[in-house]
Amino acid sequence: MTSSFRPLLRRTLLATICSIGIAGLSGALPAQAQVTAFKQAVAAAAASDDAVAAFYRDRDYQPIWTDPGDEARQRRAAFLDVLTNAAAQGLPEARYDVEGLKAQMAAVRTTRDLGEVEVALSRAFVTYAKDVQTGILTPGKVVPDIKREVPLHDRESYLNEFALSDQPQAYLRHLPPMTAEYRGLMKEKLRLEYVMMHGGWGPRVNAQKIEPGDSGPAVIALRNRLIAMGYLDRSATGTYDAALQAAVQRFQQAHGLEPDGIAGTGTLSEVNQPVEDRLKSIIVAMERERWLNHERGERHILVNQTDFSAKIIDHGRVTFETRSVIGKNAHDRRSPEFSDEMEHMVINPSWYVPRSIVVNEYLPKLRNNPGAAGHLEITDSRGRKISRADADFSQYSARSFPFAMRQPPGASNALGRVKFMFPNKYNIYLHDTPQKNLFNREVRAFSHGCIRLSDPFDFAYALLAPQVDDPKAYFKSILDTGKETKVMLKTPVPVHLIYRTAFTDGRGRAEFRRDVYGRDAEIWQALQQAGVTLGSVQG
Known part of the structure; x- marks a missing residue:
């Protein structure tokens, strides 16, 4: 038992009550017995998590959360604060169970209870730290075409760094990506959430096409929606005038559309996207930004x-x-x-034609006509050009085809x-x-x-x-x-x-693009399964 550890257990009954709201320990034990019980509780609670177990083993099971001193109190306060606001980072609040942690702390009665609280806080901490720094998901498991290597941080080192930091708030504040893009996405997330709370962007625009000179209910709906989105200053016009046309062009530019100033089918489809879908794109983009946090x-x-x-x-x-x-x-x-x-x-x-294209696209043509794809040279394993007239391509399958194909340089x-x-x-x-x-x-x-x-x-x-x-x-x-x-x-x-279907421009303004491959829809579904929510949403 270390000399620095004895005072903790002696003061547990009084100091822990004051510092973390833990109700108190009943049946006070001698100091030696308390140390043993605490160590055993920490070791048992951490046993199923190698990183947490190694951290406590290396420090002889001394606490970082339940010490009655100011440092531990500041750590707890700072950590519980970020957990309470985890949703602001697009993270699943329920995953960290902050209310459950508080209840567990308040219910402490024995030294063993205290040890279990110590480990519960550490396990929640390493989970949160990993999630907010490098993402909730493993990208390749969600979408196989995402080959990105996420810069994962060693989980034990999170605890070591946090234990050594004398500024816990600053440490936690610097865990998320410290990029202008991430900050811009968070700002847009807050803005869209505010829009949802206040009724969304208004009625959909029911039209196939609206162009300069038009008037009527569809023009008014388009006008109102563009005002709500921030692309048009407040206006009472009922006509598709120059100001409305310029607003449509701004919208088109911010959504990757041809800025022709005409609200055609493609433009109106994007105009009618609900706030909910834009918010999903933002939250997915935040997760993607965490994957690229290096x-x-x-x-x-x-x-x-x-x-x-x-x-x-x-x-x-x-x-x-x-x-x-x-x-x-x-x-x-x-x-x-x-x-x-x-x-x-x-x-x-x-152009050295990829093998997949050679056997899937060109070999079937060569079987029917040896002169097919005449702009390409056919070469053997030594790079020598072969004569098409002397080759019987019909005898080869995709697996057995022994040749390569090459297109020489040229315009x-x-x-x-x-x-x-x-x-x-x-x-x-x-x-x-x-x-x-x-x-x-x-x-x-x-x-x-x-x-x-x-x-x-x-x-x-x-x-x-x-x-x-x-x-x-x-x-x-x-x-x-x-x-x-x-x-x-x-x-x-x-x-x-x-x-990225959502990103910010050089001025920090959000832009949106179509989900060309449907990847972000898959990522959002995985985030939902992990517990990420949008809350109450209106279109």
């Missing part, structure tokens, strides 16, 4: 699949942005989510004139494309999974700028050779492929 790089590339965009971020500021095309919404083509590092670009690339190459590589096991990269017309579409999900860029040359110039004096001339000099050339980036750039 250093992203002073310079990094951010591809938001739902926004169909690719950006270069320098020191928190967007320095380059271009439109993108993502994978088609089919089971084997959806673009995955993960992070990696871009190491190089290939100018004048060949019509499927990868365009440049690709950007961050080698990964998913064979995903960013690249140019000859199909420029796709970038004019509002929803741009057409690829086999890779990310196509609208302005790949400008993207290359931005990446090369830190390492060459004239990136445009340098790039062009290689491009003009027509030869496949690898250009290394002197400093690899982190790449984050994300999927």
Whole structure:
């Protein structure tokens, strides 16, 4: 028994009553017996949790919560406060059972009760700390296409850090992501909850299309809904005038729609989305932000699949942005989510056709016509071009087909004139494309999974700028050779492929996008199953 531990048990009856509202201990035991009973209670209560058990074992079962001193009191107060407000973080309040913890504390009568309270607080603490810092869910178990490696913190280290901290409130305050994005999402969550409490955004707009010059009930409903959403100043107009048109354009821009100022089917569908659905998107985005709660790089590339965009971020500021095309919404083509590092670009690339495309798309055509897909070379295991006339493709199955296929560099190459590589096991990269017309579409999900860029040359110039004096001339000099050339980036750039149906812009304003692959709907369902709720909702 340590000398620092004896006074705790001697003072338990009096001090614990005052400090945490525990009713008191009956049948006071000698100090030695109290120490033994406390240790046994802690060891037994922590036995089913390896991290908590190891923490107490390493500190000879000394408490961090039930000590009668000021430090323990401050820890309890700070922790119970964050648990009471867990819903503000989009977390499931019931998971931490704050009222149950308080009741357990108030019901303490024996030293064993006190030990069980000690462990109950620690177990709730490590659960909350993990949830608020790196998320409630395991992303890949909810959506297999989310390949993200969540930066999990060792559970025992949470307790060690908290025990050593002399500022428990500050420690707890810094557990959630300390990003402007997370703060912006929390702010929007509070705003939407306020809107719900006060009746929502008003009646739906019942129309197929509304355009400048129109008037009537649908125009009034559109006007009122845009006012409630914050896209239009208060107005009594009953006509689709210039002010209303400008408001529609602002709404369209904030929802990834073509800002033509006409409220067509797509725009009205988004206008009519209830507050509840927008709030779900915000809470899912907060969970996603927790999954990405690590250093992203002073310079990094951010591809938001739902926004169909690719950006270069320098020191928190967007320095380059271009439109993108993502994978088609089919089971084997959806673009995955993960992070990696871009190491190089290939100018004048060949397209080495992925095996899945070779056997699933081209082999059936070759069986019927050996001359099919004539723009592609067929090569053997040594890279030698084979003669189509001498090959009998009908004898091969998808499993036995022994050849590879390659499209040489050129203007019509499927990868365009440049690709950007961050080698990964998913064979995903960013690249140019000859199909420029796709970038004019509002929803741009057409690829086999890779990310196509609208302005790949400008993207290359931005990446090369830190390492060459004239990136445009340098790039062009290689491009003009027509030869496949690898250009290394002197400093690899982190790449984050994300999927956010809700996010904030540079001014902290919330924007929303369609759930292209339905992933956020699956995540919301999993969050609900974990106990996350919206409360009372009105449309």
